[in-house]
Amino acid sequence: MATFIIEGGHQLKGSIQPQGAKNEALQILCAVLLTPETVTIHNIPDIIDVNKLISLLEKLGVKINKIGSGSYTFKADEVNMKYLESAEFKEDGKGLRGSIMIVGPLLARFGKGYIPKPGGDKIGRRRLDTHFEGFISLGAKFRYNREDHFYGVEADRLKGAYMLLDEASVTGTANIVMAAVLAEGITTIYNAACEPYLQQLCKMLNRMGAKISGVGSNMLTIEGVDALGGTEHRMLPDMIEIGSWIGLAAMTKSELTIKNVSWDDLGQIPDVFRKLGITIERKGEDIHIPAHKDGYEIQNYIDGSILTVADAPWPGFTPDLLSIVLVIATQARGAVLVHQKMFESRLFFVDKLIDMGAKIILCDPHRATVIGHDFKSSLKATTMTSPDIRAGISLLIAALSAKGTSTIHNIEQIDRGYERIDERLRAIGAKITRVS
Structure with missing residues (x-):
C-alpha cells in the first residue's frame, strides 16, 4: 500500500493538461x-x-x-x-x-x-x-x-x-x-x-x-x-479532473490554467463553481483561475435561502464532483447544502475533513451542510486513508491547502482515476511525495 506525504499551505502556479476521460x-x-x-x-x-x-x-x-x-x-x-x-x-x-x-x-x-x-x-x-x-x-x-x-x-x-x-x-x-x-x-x-x-x-x-x-x-x-x-x-478531456483542478486552485489561492478543456462538453460545471464564488475565465478552450487572494463567497438564492448543490443526470451536475464542492466550501464565505442523491456512502469521508477543522454537519447519508471558514482558520494537517477515488482527491486538495504535513494512505484509490497525479502536481509547485 502506497502513501502520499503532503506539505500543505503552498501556492501553486502554472498550467495543467487534463487527462483523457x-x-x-x-x-x-x-x-x-x-x-x-x-x-x-x-x-x-x-x-x-x-x-x-x-x-x-x-x-x-x-x-x-x-x-x-x-x-x-x-x-x-x-x-x-x-x-x-x-x-x-x-x-x-x-x-x-x-x-x-x-x-x-x-x-x-x-x-x-x-x-x-x-x-x-x-x-x-x-x-x-x-x-x-x-x-x-x-x-x-x-x-x-x-x-x-x-x-x-x-x-x-x-x-x-x-x-x-x-x-x-x-x-x-x-x-x-x-x-x-x-x-x-x-x-x-x-x-x-x-x-x-x-x-x-x-x-x-x-x-x-x-x-x-x-x-x-x-x-x-x-x-x-x-x-x-x-x-x-x-477521447474528451476528463471533466472530473477539470473540476478537481478548479477546486485545487481555489483552496490553495493559486493561479492556474487548465488546458484544452472542451468547454462545450462541461455543461453546468463552470456555473456551479461560479456559484461557489470562484472566478472562472474562458480563454479559448482553456480555463484560467486567478489567485483568489481575498477568498470566495458562496451565492445564496435570490430569496436569501442557502444554496443547494445537488447531483442529477446529465445535463445536471455530475455526482463525481460533489466531494470537490464539499471541500471547496470549507474555506468559502457562507454556507452550502451538498445533496448527494445517487450514492448513500459517498459523503462518509467528511469525518476526515471535520478532523482537519472543517465545519460540516452530516445531516444524513445523502446531505451535508458546510459552513465556510473564509480562510480565517486554516485546515490542519492530519493522517487519513482514501476510501474511494473522488473522496481521495478531495482529501488530497484539503491536505494541499492545510498547514503542516499530512499523510494519505491507500492512494491506490486515487491512482485508479488520476494519472501520475503526484508528478503533475509537483510540476506546478506542490510539495508531495509518494512513499511505498
Missing part, C-alpha cells in the same frame, strides 16, 4: 469487441482502472498495440470466449466496475456474455438491473449464479425493442446501445443517459457503421446492422 475510456474500450477490424484510440488515460480493462481485453484475445503516449490499436478478430468461463476471469472481472460493459458487445457479436459481480468504489449500492433488463428486452435469456455472484446472458440473435429505462444509467445505456447496434430491427431507448461520454460512444459507433439517431437526447433510436468496421477515436 476515465468514464469515456471504460465505454470506448469495451466497444472494440464489436468488430474484428482495427480500432485506434487516442488520449487513453494511464490509470489503474483503464489499465485493468486493457489487460482484461488482452486476456480475451484482443490484439493490442501501443503506438504512442495514450494511443493504442485494438483488433478483436480472435476473441477467446472460453476465458469468460475461467476462474481467472471471475477474479479479474470482480476488480473493475467498468468490466460490466463488455457484456453488451459480446452478447451482440457472439451471442453470449458473462460477468462476475463487479467491484470498484465502496460508495453504496450500484445495481445492475438496468443493464440486464435491457438485454432481456432485446431477447436475451438471463441467468445468475448466486453462489459465486456470476451473471450471464445468451441469445441466438438479438431483436430490436422499445424500452423505457428505469433510470438514466450511463453504463446501462452504453451497454444496451452496444448490444442493440447489431440487433435485428429497430431499438428505441427512452430515458437514456445523454452525457458527453455516452455521446462520444454513439458517435464512434456511427463511424463504425452503426445507425444511431437522437444522440445527445434522452431518446435514442438504433437501427440494427449486420456488422461494424474499424475506426479512429480521440
Whole structure:
C-alpha cells in the first residue's frame, strides 16, 4: 500500500493538461469487441482502472498495440470466449466496475456474455438491473449464479425493442446501445443517459457503421446492422479532473490554467463553481483561475435561502464532483447544502475533513451542510486513508491547502482515476511525495 506525504499551505502556479476521460475510456474500450477490424484510440488515460480493462481485453484475445503516449490499436478478430468461463476471469472481472460493459458487445457479436459481480468504489449500492433488463428486452435469456455472484446472458440473435429505462444509467445505456447496434430491427431507448461520454460512444459507433439517431437526447433510436468496421477515436478531456483542478486552485489561492478543456462538453460545471464564488475565465478552450487572494463567497438564492448543490443526470451536475464542492466550501464565505442523491456512502469521508477543522454537519447519508471558514482558520494537517477515488482527491486538495504535513494512505484509490497525479502536481509547485 502506497502513501502520499503532503506539505500543505503552498501556492501553486502554472498550467495543467487534463487527462483523457476515465468514464469515456471504460465505454470506448469495451466497444472494440464489436468488430474484428482495427480500432485506434487516442488520449487513453494511464490509470489503474483503464489499465485493468486493457489487460482484461488482452486476456480475451484482443490484439493490442501501443503506438504512442495514450494511443493504442485494438483488433478483436480472435476473441477467446472460453476465458469468460475461467476462474481467472471471475477474479479479474470482480476488480473493475467498468468490466460490466463488455457484456453488451459480446452478447451482440457472439451471442453470449458473462460477468462476475463487479467491484470498484465502496460508495453504496450500484445495481445492475438496468443493464440486464435491457438485454432481456432485446431477447436475451438471463441467468445468475448466486453462489459465486456470476451473471450471464445468451441469445441466438438479438431483436430490436422499445424500452423505457428505469433510470438514466450511463453504463446501462452504453451497454444496451452496444448490444442493440447489431440487433435485428429497430431499438428505441427512452430515458437514456445523454452525457458527453455516452455521446462520444454513439458517435464512434456511427463511424463504425452503426445507425444511431437522437444522440445527445434522452431518446435514442438504433437501427440494427449486420456488422461494424474499424475506426479512429480521440477521447474528451476528463471533466472530473477539470473540476478537481478548479477546486485545487481555489483552496490553495493559486493561479492556474487548465488546458484544452472542451468547454462545450462541461455543461453546468463552470456555473456551479461560479456559484461557489470562484472566478472562472474562458480563454479559448482553456480555463484560467486567478489567485483568489481575498477568498470566495458562496451565492445564496435570490430569496436569501442557502444554496443547494445537488447531483442529477446529465445535463445536471455530475455526482463525481460533489466531494470537490464539499471541500471547496470549507474555506468559502457562507454556507452550502451538498445533496448527494445517487450514492448513500459517498459523503462518509467528511469525518476526515471535520478532523482537519472543517465545519460540516452530516445531516444524513445523502446531505451535508458546510459552513465556510473564509480562510480565517486554516485546515490542519492530519493522517487519513482514501476510501474511494473522488473522496481521495478531495482529501488530497484539503491536505494541499492545510498547514503542516499530512499523510494519505491507500492512494491506490486515487491512482485508479488520476494519472501520475503526484508528478503533475509537483510540476506546478506542490510539495508531495509518494512513499511505498
